[in-house]
Amino acid sequence: xxxxxxxxxxxxxxxxxxxxxxxxxxxxxxxxxxxxxxxxxxxxxxxxxxxxxxxxxxxxxxxxxxxxxxxxxxxxxxxxxxxxxxxxxxxxxxxxxxxxxxxxxxxxxxxxxxxxxxxxxxxxxxxxxxxxxxxxxxxxxxxxxxxxxxxxxxxxxxxxxxxxxxxxxxxxxxxxxxxxxxxxxxxxxxxxxxxxxxxxxxxxxxxxxxxxxxxxxxxxxxxxxxxxxxxxxxxxxxxxxxxxxxxxxxxxxxxxxxxxxxxxxxxxxxxxxxxxxxxxxxxxxxxxxxxxxxxxxxxxxxxxxxxxxxxxxxxxxxxxxxxxxxxxxxxxxxxxxxxxxxxxxxxxxxxxxxxxxxxxxxxxxxxxxxxxxxxxxxxxxxxxxxxxxxxxxxxxxxxxxxxxxxxxxxxxxxxxxxxxxxxxxxxxxxxxxxxxxxxxxxxxxxxxxx
Amino acid sequence: xxxxxxxxxxxxxxxxxxxxxxxxxxxxxxxxxxxxxxxxxxxxxxxxxxxxxxxxxxxxxxxxxxxxxxxxxxxxxxxxxxxxxxxxxxxxxxxxxxxxxxxxxxxxxxxxxxxxxxxxxxxxxxxxxxxxxxxxxxxxxxxxxxxxxxxxxxxxxxxxxxxxxxxxxxxxxxxxxxxxxxxxxxxxxxxxxxxxxxxxxxxxxxxxxxxxxxxxxxxxxxxxxxxxxxxxxxxxxxxxxxxxxxxxxxxxxxxxxxxxxxxxxxxxxxxxxxxxxxxxxxxxxxxxxxxxxxxxxxxxxxxx
Numbered sequence: 001x002x003x004x005x006x007x008x009x010x011x012x013x014x015x016x017x018x019x020x021x022x023x024x025x026x027x028x029x030x031x032x033x034x035x036x037x038x039x040x041x042x043x044x045x046x047x048x049x050x051x052x053x054x055x056x057x058x059x060x061x062x063x064x065x066x067x068x069x070x071x072x073x074x075x076x077x078x079x080x081x082x083x084x085x086x087x088x089x090x091x092x093x094x095x096x097x098x099x100x101x102x103x104x105x106x107x108x109x110x111x112x113x114x115x116x117x118x119x120x121x122x123x124x125x126x127x128x129x130x131x132x133x134x135x136x137x138x139x140x141x142x143x144x145x146x147x148x149x150x151x152x153x154x155x156x157x158x159x160x161x162x163x164x165x166x167x168x169x170x171x172x173x174x175x176x177x178x179x180x181x182x183x184x185x186x187x188x189x190x191x192x193x194x195x196x197x198x199x200x201x202x203x204x205x206x207x208x209x210x211x212x213x214x215x216x217x218x219x220x221x222x223x224x225x226x227x228x229x230x231x232x233x234x235x236x237x238x239x240x241x242x243x244x245x246x247x248x249x250x251x252x253x254x255x256x257x258x259x260x261x262x263x264x265x266x267x268x269x270x271x272x273x274x275x276x277x278x279x280x281x282x283x284x285x286x287x288x289x290x291x292x293x294x295x296x297x298x299x300x301x302x303x304x305x306x307x308x309x310x311x312x313x314x315x316x317x318x319x320x321x322x323x324x325x326x327x328x329x330x331x332x333x334x335x336x337x338x339x340x341x342x343x344x345x346x347x348x349x350x351x352x353x354x355x356x357x358x359x360x361x362x363x364x365x366x367x368x369x370x371x372x373x374x375x376x377x378x379x380x381x382x383x384x385x386x387x388x389x390x391x392x393x394x395x396x397x398x399x400x401x402x403x404x405x406x407x408x409x410x411x412x413x414x415x416x417x418x419x420x421x422x423x424x425x426x427x428x429x430x431x432x433x434x435x436x437x438x439x440x441x442x443x444x445x446x447x448x449x450x
Numbered sequence: 451x452x453x454x455x456x457x458x459x460x461x462x463x464x465x466x467x468x469x470x471x472x473x474x475x476x477x478x479x480x481x482x483x484x485x486x487x488x489x490x491x492x493x494x495x496x497x498x499x500x501x502x503x504x505x506x507x508x509x510x511x512x513x514x515x516x517x518x519x520x521x522x523x524x525x526x527x528x529x530x531x532x533x534x535x536x537x538x539x540x541x542x543x544x545x546x547x548x549x550x551x552x553x554x555x556x557x558x559x560x561x562x563x564x565x566x567x568x569x570x571x572x573x574x575x576x577x578x579x580x581x582x583x584x585x586x587x588x589x590x591x592x593x594x595x596x597x598x599x600x601x602x603x604x605x606x607x608x609x610x611x612x613x614x615x616x617x618x619x620x621x622x623x624x625x626x627x628x629x630x631x632x633x634x635x636x637x638x639x640x641x642x643x644x645x646x647x648x649x650x651x652x653x654x655x656x657x658x659x660x661x662x663x664x665x666x667x668x669x670x671x672x673x674x675x676x677x678x679x680x681x682x683x684x685x686x687x688x689x690x691x692x693x694x695x696x697x698x699x700x701x702x703x704x705x706x707x708x709x710x711x712x713x714x715x716x717x718x719x720x721x722x723x724x725x726x727x728x729x730x731x732x733x734x735x736x737x738x739x740x741x742x743x744x745x746x747x748x749x750x751x752x753x754x
Contacts, residue, residue: 003523006553014542252537255598258504258526259554432506434535
């Protein structure tokens, strides 16, 4: 036991005190939070006030336009956009950018300009000069005939690249012109709003027990979790393999085997590296939760109705249980491969089968998220090798009955015991075989040896 | 531990890998406080035997007894094993590495640190304590490996080719250290195929060839039993007597003298007379014991 702990301690320190570990452990959450925080920061930098002169040839739009550009209206519009962006997580980059910009709007002040009956070329000329003299930043010319099919409103701006201002103005003009057109057609704006009101579409997840809950961003969280497990299992499996190959290549195993039982050595290595993996994952999960709750908190403060995935302590617990199961399954497979091969290059060729298994598990997740209660989802979420990735995803999508989770744990434990039994036998013999890679029949013989 | 008591008893041990017999029915004893030379050509079964002694592999049949017991993990902690293929973690600091090896032998860190300082100092590696193994030369990592072997103050020390890769200065240095260790009543098994080194260091020897024991006993007795039938000779002339004759079996020419192997132990005086009678100028004529190398080659040839 003492020796097992000595091995464990060394393996843990070896992984954790490496600068690559420190970087990946703390950089990942930083990058992740940057994706959340940086856009918030950038968009929260308030632009300067835009001074606008409005030339309204029709005489009916200016008042409404000024209203639409008032701070209250802009704030209302921002809330609306935020709600939309949350409901549509699959929106493309452009769409999201547009939504974000709508959430911010801009500030406007109005400079009175009396056009009178001046010719439009003259008006334009004068206004341009005012822009040049920095009396105003922009001006809008609204034509006389609002009913024209090809109505064009020109917005001249010193900073035409400010897409936030542009989109705000565009929306405001559209709104004002539409309102005036409706008025011209004798339709009340209020009535039209009633007619146009969108149906509220709500997705409600029915659970086995008949309860219902909203989907609450669960699928997104599920994919993040599946990827996280996949990445960590692949990385730490490879780490185990290279550690074992190193000891074999440098013949350290000879000294190790003369000091401790091979089983102690192998398990010490597996558990030590596993704890290092847990440390990293723990930090990641903690910061993920922190980012999510920060996002939720800031949404709450700006009184947005935001859908934050509900992650209960039980879910987190299950997540770690299945991570540990997955780790031991794949780490023993990698340990097995490591003791069969003679060099790291050879090992990488043989690392393909476990990666394949992991990938298949990852793909199963897509089907499971779509229908977490199908027979297919049931089988792949309890099957050894796949359950460690699929079951957490299923739990996040919709909590399956406890017996299914217990069955998955049980089946995977059996797989781990079997794999460890095989791996420790191969390890014991393989680590002392130098020079050539072991063939499958040879390995079979080692396994049968008592 | 009293002298003459057996530290290690190997009792009719056999080990084979598939069709290949690595060790066949091997028995021997290693006495406490002595240096035991375990000799044999490459592939004779030395490393396999050592692996069974240190408990890395187990015999197919027969029995290995250490300090009067089977090889258990507790017994393993009393062995210091320097394998032929040296193994050190490349990217680990030397101090951490030694701490780890000490921990694997059940030594607590405080005690380990004290011994690490002692051994690094003794091996003249003190200033390398915080460096990584990759910074060391081959000779230095060899010495470091020896320090790792000695950290837990083992009672039985097994050195498999300890001098390979060392320069002559370091070979002398290591011999000094080994002699010092021996003086502390430790038992040393010294495995090599270099007879000159074995001859200078060992009290007892075991010679194996092709998985079987061919010769065993104290070096003194073995040499005595071979008798002085070799003449170290330096002379001018008398060439007709230095060929295969009724007296001479064969002659081996060295740079400045010849080794004359006689057919009988009594032939020396007659050869000297013949040389003088023939007018040869003899500047050196010494009856010498056969070297271990001669015995080795002779025995291996006979057993082949």
